[in-house]
Amino acid sequence: MSTRDESETLPRIAMLGVGSMGGAILAGLRSPGVRVDGPIAVTAKSAASAERYADAEGVIAHATESDPEANRKAVRGAGLVVLGVKPWLIHDLLREIAEDLEPGAIVVSVAAGVTIASMEAIVGDRVSVVRAMPNTPATVGLGVTGVAGGPSAGAEAVETVRSLFATVGQVLVVREDQINAIAAVSGSGPAYLFLYVEEMTAAARRLGFTEEQAAALAEGTVVGAAELLRRSGEDPAELRRRVTSPKGTTEQAVNVLQDGGWPELFDRAFAANIRRSEELSAG
Numbered sequence: 001m002s003t004r005d006e007s008e009t010l011p012r013i014a015m016l017g018v019g020s021m022g023g024a025i026l027a028g029l030r031s032p033g034v035r036v037d038g039p040i041a042v043t044a045k046s047a048a049s050a051e052r053y054a055d056a057e058g059v060i061a062h063a064t065e066s067d068p069e070a071n072r073k074a075v076r077g078a079g080l081v082v083l084g085v086k087p088w089l090i091h092d093l094l095r096e097i098a099e100d101l102e103p104g105a106i107v108v109s110v111a112a113g114v115t116i117a118s119m120e121a122i123v124g125d126r127v128s129v130v131r132a133m134p135n136t137p138a139t140v141g142l143g144v145t146g147v148a149g150g151p152s153a154g155a156e157a158v159e160t161v162r163s164l165f166a167t168v169g170q171v172l173v174v175r176e177d178q179i180n181a182i183a184a185v186s187g188s189g190p191a192y193l194f195l196y197v198e199e200m201t202a203a204a205r206r207l208g209f210t211e212e213q214a215a216a217l218a219e220g221t222v223v224g225a226a227e228l229l230r231r232s233g234e235d236p237a238e239l240r241r242r243v244t245s246p247k248g249t250t251e252q253a254v255n256v257l258q259d260g261g262w263p264e265l266f267d268r269a270f271a272a273n274i275r276r277s278e279e280l281s282a283g
């Protein structure tokens, strides 16, 4: 896993689609110490989404519903074009902007499932196409992103995209055939953790705690444990061992959870996730 080189200046960026994921990446790009060439051109569909960036320094935001040419205008002059729209909109978006892309620009899609070959077939080889699979902890600079270049992308293009995502966390450069698996593990991963917190809170409620108490217990424990894992640098198994006194209470609960078949459950959940990426790639 690699992180950020603070001396680097990123090329001029256009970000088409600035919802949960695009917004998280944009937050990273706007953080102190990140150098980007020129203002970041951002587009969203609705005026309401674009207006969220009306006062944002270094960002020029437009809505396609107000200006149907907004995407085409945004990519002109951009060396790095980030596609942050839903997977089923990617191909239409590429058709829309293909003629306006600068020769040599890098197009990076964060869309689940959409293959590099299908994107290259639309934009040709005048540009480099790269796929990335980030996650929403990027919002707080703790993202994990997988990056893969296609045949059109040389080492330099992949390195530029690696630098882009290094502004919001750790980056793993992989082969494209590993991107769906990255989506299953880390792309969607935050949702599994949030579900865990929801379930732990609900179970605490059933033990008689108020909603507020249950949320404080569950959220505080998960955040505290994650921070301990991060700061201590210890193996999670070792940290678990330190909680689990032999013949104590934790051991009993951990046995119940493990008997619940977690390995198989994770395998099934990941397989379902990957299957959906494959469906999305079929269009």
Ligand SMILES: NC(=O)C1=CN([C@@H]2O[C@H](COP(=O)(O)OP(=O)(O)OC[C@H]3O[C@@H](n4cnc5c(N)ncnc54)[C@H](OP(=O)(O)O)[C@@H]3O)[C@@H](O)[C@H]2O)C=CC1
Binding pocket: 016, 017, 018, 019, 020, 021, 022, 043, 044, 045, 046, 047, 049, 050, 064, 071, 084, 085, 086, 087, 089, 093, 110, 111, 112, 133, 134, 135, 136, 187, 188
């Ligand atoms: N959410 C996540 O955790 C992750 C998502 N991804 C990928 O990121 C992509 C975006 O997902 P997510 O951020 O969750 O989705 P959102 O719905 O939150 O964001 C989509 C964005 O695209 C905008 N948009 C829609 N149509 C257009 C258009 N024609 N031109 C420009 N902008 C447009 C929307 O505008 P408006 O706000 O006005 O609707 C919105 O800003 C997906 O492809 C997904 O697979 C990848 C990894 C993690």
Ligand SMILES: O=C(O)[C@@H]1CCC=N1
Binding pocket: 112, 183, 187, 188
């Ligand atoms: O749910 C999704 O399809 C996207 C891709 C990974 C996380 N969110």
